[in-house]
Amino acid sequence: MNTPRPEVGLITADPTPTLLGLLDVLGVDSIVIDAEQTGITAAQCTDAVQRLAGSGVRVGVRVPELRDDCLLTFANTGADELVLPRVRSVSELEAAYRATRFPPLGERPRQVSRASRYGTEYTHVPVLSVLFETVEAVDAVREFAAHELFAGGWIGPTDLVDDLGRHDRAGELDARVQDVIDVVAGAGHPIGLPAPSAARAGEVHARGASRSAIYWEREVTATLRALVAARGTEAQGSAQL
Template sequence: MPAPTNNFKAAIARGEKQIGLWLALASAYSAEIAGSAGFDWLLIDGEHAPNDLPLISAQIAALNASPSHPVVRVPIGETWIIKQVLDAGAQTILVPMVETAEHAQQLVRAMKYPPEGMRGVGAMLARASNFGRITDYLTTANDEVCLLLQAESRAAIDALDEIAAVDGVDGIFIGPSDLAADMGFLGRPTAPEVQSVIEDGLKRIIKSGKAAGILTGDPSLAQRYLELGASFVAVGTDVTLFTQATATLAARFKDRPEAPPAGY
């Protein structure tokens, strides 16, 4: 029995649009709810959300029966955390702050078993192989893992063509907020100067033959990026959705507490 097919990897390789949502509430329960909302992929954030490995593992498990593909953003691009997240059952990993082709090559090796890479052989103890029940996991896993790299600095943009040329990199994701900060537009990712660099970056990624991705909560920008050819676009975050919905509901009742809406 081979490793499970990574349908997300196959879809972005074909250039199919994959619409995603960022998960930062650090909750398997909320991840399970998002899993049946209709998104193609869900990003479990290990960089800026309060997620440790057990919480990440619990969210991967919660999404197992879901049609949404779990993508895990690790906190840092190092071999040890990639190994643990892969063994926990993730097939697709997003690595932040990649600025050189050399770093990209190291990350490719971290994702794959020898002789192609240096992933430690311990998945028989973990969810990745269904605890040893996927008998051919070790010989088939390399084909199904998916590596996405974040370009989110001027250095990364300068090296974008070299990073995209690295074999084993499946997609490159532009991080608008950090890129804006590095360009001198802290908190202003929609500044025209930043958007110009983002659009050029997306075009370069697509020209390289790799999948391009990005996150934005602005529907018009999301549509623009899709029109440019971005394959995997996250269109919001669970934190923002919850913040806005709770604030709206509270204000609705506080403004007119005498007339609650029907059905409540």
């Protein structure tokens, strides 16, 4: 069984050219573009894929929803990975697989797109990662991990704690997160978890997860907050002179 190597990447809903260029220069492992309820379009995702082509930075997209046409649209961007939100059952993973695979494995049309090298090569298909953020998904983690189509996942603790709360199980968050990590990693699959900050990314790996992701906007906010605080400290020091 191969153990995935630890990775660090970003999650963002703001894939600007500057940010994408920095990822290329610095050699960051991956970026997940959040297109769920953010207004990010498939065209923006295609642009990110094109800008990072050949860089070694893997591009993932958290898709807006699990409808076949939505999955197909984002698969056609050429993204390396599609993160599937609000998954509740293995049957939804199976349906997503059929929608994003060319015949005979699936039902995906052979469209001229970035993913097909504009109609010249129909071999690229995205990895499908389950986002464990529902009670049903975490309760079925062993079924997912043993399924032949399962290729790994991410944990969404913010939405998961809300869903656990709706089932009067909010106190189980830490245990359920650890269970998903242990089961998925134990089966040899990659499993990712958001880190509290860039400085604490190692805490995710210490729990056994192979992928640590930092929310870019949250990290920028923390940096700007520190700058504002420093300005206030300098002003106070000047007043005392």
